[in-house]
Amino acid sequence: MAVMNFNEISRVPLWHDHLADAPELPEDLPRQADVVIIGARYTGLSAGITLARGGRSTVIIDAEDPGYSCSSRNGGQVSTSVKPTLEKLAKKFGLEKARAIRGEGVSALNWLADFVAREEIDCDFHQCGRFHAAHTPEHYETLVRDAELMKLREGIESFAVPREDQRTELGSGSYFGGVIFTRHSSVHPAKMLREFLHIALSAGATVIGKCPATRIEKLGKGFRVHTHKGIVEAENVIVATNGYTTNVNPRLRKRVIPIGSYVIATEELPAEVVDELFPTDRIASDTCKVLYYYRATPDRKRIVFGGRVLAAECDPVEAAPHLYKHMCRIFPQLEGYGLSHAWSGTVAYSFDELAHTGVHDGIHYSLGYCGSGASMASYLGVRTGQKVLGLPEGATAFDGIPHPTQLFYTGKPWFLPAAVSYYRWADTR
Numbered sequence: 418m419a420v421m422n423f424n425e426i427s428r429v430p431l432w433h434d435h436l437a438d439a440p441e442l443p444e445d446l447p448r449q450a451d452v453v454i455i456g457a458r459y460t461g462l463s464a465g466i467t468l469a470r471g472g473r474s475t476v477i478i479d480a481e482d483p484g485y486s487c488s489s490r491n492g493g494q495v496s497t498s499v500k501p502t503l504e505k506l507a508k509k510f511g512l513e514k515a516r517a518i519r520g521e522g523v524s525a526l527n528w529l530a531d532f533v534a535r536e537e538i539d540c541d542f543h544q545c546g547r548f549h550a551a552h553t554p555e556h557y558e559t560l561v562r563d564a565e566l567m568k569l570r571e572g573i574e575s576f577a578v579p580r581e582d583q584r585t586e587l588g589s590g591s592y593f594g595g596v597i598f599t600r601h602s603s604v605h606p607a608k609m610l611r612e613f614l615h616i617a618l619s620a621g622a623t624v625i626g627k628c629p630a631t632r633i634e635k636l637g638k639g640f641r642v643h644t645h646k647g648i649v650e651a652e653n654v655i656v657a658t659n660g661y662t663t664n665v666n667p668r669l670r671k672r673v674i675p676i677g678s679y680v681i682a683t684e685e686l687p688a689e690v691v692d693e694l695f696p697t698d699r700i701a702s703d704t705c706k707v708l709y710y711y712r713a714t715p716d717r718k719r720i721v722f723g724g725r726v727l728a729a730e731c732d733p734v735e736a737a738p739h740l741y742k743h744m745c746r747i748f749p750q751l752e753g754y755g756l757s758h759a760w761s762g763t764v765a766y767s768f769d770e771l772a773h774t775g776v777h778d779g780i781h782y783s784l785g786y787c788g789s790g791a792s793m794a795s796y797l798g799v800r801t802g803q804k805v806l807g808l809p810e811g812a813t814a815f816d817g818i819p820h821p822t823q824l825f826y827t828g829k830p831w832f833l834p835a836a837v838s839y840y841r842w843a844d845t846r
C-alpha cells in the first residue's frame with residue numbers, strides 16, 4: 418500500500434492518462450463563417466457537428482486547449498437528471514409543461530446512448546445503472562416514494578434496495594439503502610469529448626483552440642466575434658460556455674452560478690477490493706445536499722470519487738485529503754490506499770436548477786446543466802444546432818421558460834461559501 422503524500426498527486430484528470438493525442442488544430446481564425454460557436458466541448462461540438470453536417474460553414478472556438486473544461490474532467494455519470502421534481506415544476510409551469518421538461522432528461526440519455534451506438538464512439542459507454550444511496554432512514558423512505566412516482570408518472574425505471582441487501586450493490590455500510598436507476602450509465606468523459614472533436618472535424622467544422630472570444634458585436638445582419646486571434650463574422654452565434662461563461666455575454670453571466678466540483682482517483686487497487694465496493698459495476702451517488710458521486714474506472718482498477726468538501730474554491734490537491742476522508746468513511750476498505758490524481762472543474766448552476774437554452778438578441782445559447790451535463794449538454798447542443806438550421810426538431814421543452822437571475826448578481830457567487838457550509842452542516846444532522 419502507498420504511503421499517502423498528497424503533494425505528489427497529479428492535478429491532471431485521470432481521464433487524460435493514455436488518451437490518444439488531440440488532433441492538430443489550425444492556428445488561424447477564418448474571417449467569415451455561417452456560424453461561430455463559442456465553447457468547443459460537449460455543447461459546442463455537438464452543435465457544431467449538427468451544423469456542419471447540415472451544410473453550414475462552422476467555426477468552433479475555445480479559450481483553451483482541447484483537454485480543458487468540465488467535459489474532459491467530469492465523473493462520467495450519465496443520468497436522466499432534471500433537478501426539480503415534477504410537482505415543483507407543475508406548480509410553476511403547469512403539469513403538461515412540467516412533464517415535457519422532465520422528459521428532456523430521459524430524451525438526453527436516450528439520445529446519447531443512441532448517438533454513441535450509431536457513430537460507434539469508443540468511450541466506454543456502459544448502461545450500468547446507478548445506485549442512489551440514502552444518507553438517512555428518512556431519505557430512504559422519500560427516495561423510494563419518489564422513485565415509485567417517477568416510475569408511474571414518467572416511466573423512469575428503478576427498484577429499491579433496502580439496507581440489509583445493500584452490499585449486493587455497494588460495499589458500504591454507511592447508507593440506509595438506496596434506489597437503482599437502471600438506465601443510468603457510465604462513460605469515459607475525456608474519450609467521449611475527444612471523439613466528439615474528431616466527428617466535428619470530419620463533418621467539416623473548423624475548431625480553433627486558445628482563442629478566447631472577447632466581444633460579440635451585433636451587425637445589421639449577423640455578428641462580429643472579437644477574439645485573441647482576430648475577428649470572425651457570422652450570421653449566427655452560439656454561446657456554449659457553461660460554467661466558464663464570461664462577460665462576453667453579460668446577460669448569460671448573470672444567470673450562471675459557477676461552482677467548483679472536486680474529484681480524486683485512487684491508485685490501482687487489488688481486483689477483490691474493487692469487486693467488493695462495486696460488485697455490479699454501477700455508478701453511485703447519495704442523497705446528501707452536497708452530494709458525493711463515485712464509481713469504478715472502466716478498467717475496474719481504481720475508484721473515482723467526487724464532491725464538494727470545502728466552502729470556498731481551492732486547489733484540487735487541497736481538497737484531496739478532505740475527499741479522501743469522506744471516501745474512507747463510506748468505504749473503510751480504502752483506508753491506507755493512496756491517491757494518484759486530484760482535479761476539479763467548474764459546473765454551471767442556474768437559479769431555478771434547470772438547464773437553459775434559447776435565443777436572446779439573436780444569440781443562441783445552451784448552458785446551466787447543474788452538474789449533470791454529460792448527456793444534457795450534448796443533447797441540447799444538437800437541438801441548438803437544429804434550431805439554427807431552422808429545423809422543427811430543434812424545439813425543446815426548455816424553450817421560452819424564464820431564465821432567472823438575482824438582483825445585484827453579476828456572475829460571482831459571493832453567497833456560495835455560506836450556502837455550501839449550511840448544506841454540509843444540514844447533511845450531518
Ligand SMILES: Cc1cc2nc3c(=O)[nH]c(=O)nc-3n(C[C@H](O)[C@H](O)[C@H](O)COP(=O)(O)OP(=O)(O)OC[C@H]3O[C@@H](n4cnc5c(N)ncnc54)[C@H](O)[C@@H]3O)c2cc1C
Pocket residue numbers: 455456457458459460461478479480481485486487488489490491492493494495496628629630631657658659660661662663665678679680710723760761762763764783784786787788789790791792793794
Ligand atoms: C468535476 C466535475 C464532475 C462532473 N461530473 C459529472 C457527471 O458525472 N455527470 C454529468 O452529467 N455531468 C458532470 N459534470 C458536468 C458536465 O461535465 C458539464 O455539464 C458538461 O461538461 C458541460 O459541457 P459544456 O460543453 O456545456 O461546457 P464545458 O465543458 O465547461 O466547456 C465550456 C467551454 O467554453 C470555453 N469558453 C468559455 N468562455 C469562452 C470564451 N470567451 N471564448 C472561447 N471559449 C470560451 C471554455 O474554455 C470551455 O472549454 C461534472 C463537472 C465537473 C467539473
